[in-house]
Amino acid sequence: MTFRQIAVPCLAILIFLALWEALVWVMGWPNYKMASPSDLLPAYERYWSLFLTMGWQTLWRTVVGLLLAVVFGTALGMVMGFSRTMRDALYPLLVGFNAIPKATVVPIVALMFVGMHDFNTVLIAFMISFFPIAVSVSIGLSTLEPEYRDILRSLGASQSVIFWKIALPKTLPEFFGALKVAVTLAFIGTNLMEIVSPHGRGLGALFDSGKTNSDYPLMFAVLIALAFLGIVLYYVVVALEKVFAGWAERPQG
Amino acid sequence: MTNLIEIKGVRHAYKTAKGPLPVLDGLELSVPEGGFTAVVGPSGCGKSTLTKLVAGLLKPDEGEVWLHGEKVKSPRSTVGMAFQNPVMLEWRSILKNVMLPLEIVPTKLSRKQQEERARYLLALVGLEGFEDKRPSELSGGMRQRASLCRALVHSPEVLILDEPFGALDAFTREDLWQIMHQVKEKEPFTGVLITHDLRESIYLADQVVVLSGRPARTQFTLDVGTKGTRDIAHLYTPEAAAMLAMLRHQIEIAQGRAPAEAPA
Numbered sequence A: 001m002t003f004r005q006i007a008v009p010c011l012a013i014l015i016f017l018a019l020w021e022a023l024v025w026v027m028g029w030p031n032y033k034m035a036s037p038s039d040l041l042p043a044y045e046r047y048w049s050l051f052l053t054m055g056w057q058t059l060w061r062t063v064v065g066l067l068l069a070v071v072f073g074t075a076l077g078m079v080m081g082f083s084r085t086m087r088d089a090l091y092p093l094l095v096g097f098n099a100i101p102k103a104t105v106v107p108i109v110a111l112m113f114v115g116m117h118d119f120n121t122v123l124i125a126f127m128i129s130f131f132p133i134a135v136s137v138s139i140g141l142s143t144l145e146p147e148y149r150d151i152l153r154s155l156g157a158s159q160s161v162i163f164w165k166i167a168l169p170k171t172l173p174e175f176f177g178a179l180k181v182a183v184t185l186a187f188i189g190t191n192l193m194e195i196v197s198p199h200g201r202g203l204g205a206l207f208d209s210g211k212t213n214s215d216y217p218l219m220f221a222v223l224i225a226l227a228f229l230g231i232v233l234y235y236v237v238v239a240l241e242k243v244f245a246g247w248a249e250r251p252q253g
Numbered sequence B: 001m002t003n004l005i006e007i008k009g010v011r012h013a014y015k016t017a018k019g020p021l022p023v024l025d026g027l028e029l030s031v032p033e034g035g036f037t038a039v040v041g042p043s044g045c046g047k048s049t050l051t052k053l054v055a056g057l058l059k060p061d062e063g064e065v066w067l068h069g070e071k072v073k074s075p076r077s078t079v080g081m082a083f084q085n086p087v088m089l090e091w092r093s094i095l096k097n098v099m100l101p102l103e104i105v106p107t108k109l110s111r112k113q114q115e116e117r118a119r120y121l122l123a124l125v126g127l128e129g130f131e132d133k134r135p136s137e138l139s140g141g142m143r144q145r146a147s148l149c150r151a152l153v154h155s156p157e158v159l160i161l162d163e164p165f166g167a168l169d170a171f172t173r174e175d176l177w178q179i180m181h182q183v184k185e186k187e188p189f190t191g192v193l194i195t196h197d198l199r200e201s202i203y204l205a206d207q208v209v210v211l212s213g214r215p216a217r218t219q220f221t222l223d224v225g226t227k228g229t230r231d232i233a234h235l236y237t238p239e240a241a242a243m244l245a246m247l248r249h250q251i252e253i254a255q256g257r258a259p260a261e262a263p264a
Ligand SMILES: Nc1ncnc2c1ncn2[C@@H]1O[C@H](COP(=O)(O)OP(=O)(O)OP(=O)(O)O)[C@@H](O)[C@H]1O
Pocket: B014, B015, B016, B021, B023, B042, B043, B044, B045, B046, B047, B048, B049, B050, B214
């Protein structure tokens, strides 16, 4: 990371905040219509400890849901990538499942496992995010050029050796591409559940309480906190990608 | 002396959605130990299928494939392969790519000896100093040379080359032809080379086999005569011109563009 790579996005964020502040000021919007960045600071100050505990709630449930999605999605992707029959059988099911808007699933899950708030939230984060992972792994494996297989197969290598030495590393770039999508989706899933559940926890619940108390600066402060967490999670994935699939990046120039 | 590679009356058909597709029908081929046979034939006639049979990746429907007096039933570690696509693993260095087969086949070499062997082969093909580079940092010809090293690193008895120089430009290709002769001198193997280039076939091989159109059978065998290292100038002699004309005529017959009779 060079200075430029950090400075440019930070500058962009500052400009964005300045424009936002200016817009609210010029339009003369009151707080209940649109809070401005300068209103957010007091909100953070007042609820700082809540932000920390709730932020942590949201974060760990998103990460657990995402990890489950990675394990399950990869396994499913492997099954579909290696077997044509399984691919033909599971694809329509998977697409259908993915097409159901998760906002409709949230109340069902909330009723099914009443009182198990942590479990429900993780479950939704998981359900919403495993699809891109499964699809990318299955496509990565099924489009492996036969020569790659033959190179090892002609030496008498077993299927599992071929998977670990070639198929898996070769799908890593696609996998991380999907993980970047999945991480944002998981985050949305967590928040959906937190907002909808009565007596929920996490940033979503904090948003909900801001709404009930008509505390607009608090609501906006939550939104910004969510955006911040989303950015952090995303860049964690980017860093992991650099470590494990950095080779896929072509030398520039 | 028995032949190292012996293919007897091989028939093979692929199962496709539209029923069986016969690809090889009555294929005969023998390569003596240390020999180098080039196989030419019309596009899609079954040449790559032939290499898969020799490598044990496919089982023939009928007929037999023998390697070193043993019937081939499954892949064996005494075979090395290189394709038109150099299939480098992008996440490994060139050195680690070359060492890949040693991670699969049983070897007596220590870790250090394995690395030395890989470095030695890379130097032999002129890739000294590129050991730690990524494949994406190399040109197509260099990648192909590395892929040749990988095919040889476990000292296979049989080297199978499926159009390895097909995607390269003419100058790079001639470079690699000469490197092939140098390699064969230092690292003796019995070779089968699939190619579309008739000049390449007579420059590298000591026997050229022409396959008929699909389903392929052995249509014609040419004994190139000269064995061992050759001068590239040999390609411009009248004998070479006569051989090329003969092969070209056989290809035309195989493609069905000329009647099956001896050239005048
Ligand atoms: N796995 C497969 N399943 C079904 N058909 C196949 C399969 N592999 C090859 N074929 C068909 O068999 C025929 C021979 O294929 P093969 O790859 O052996 O030809 P080739 O002589 O190597 O061709 P080229 O000169 O283009 O490399 C072709 O018509 C091809 O479409």
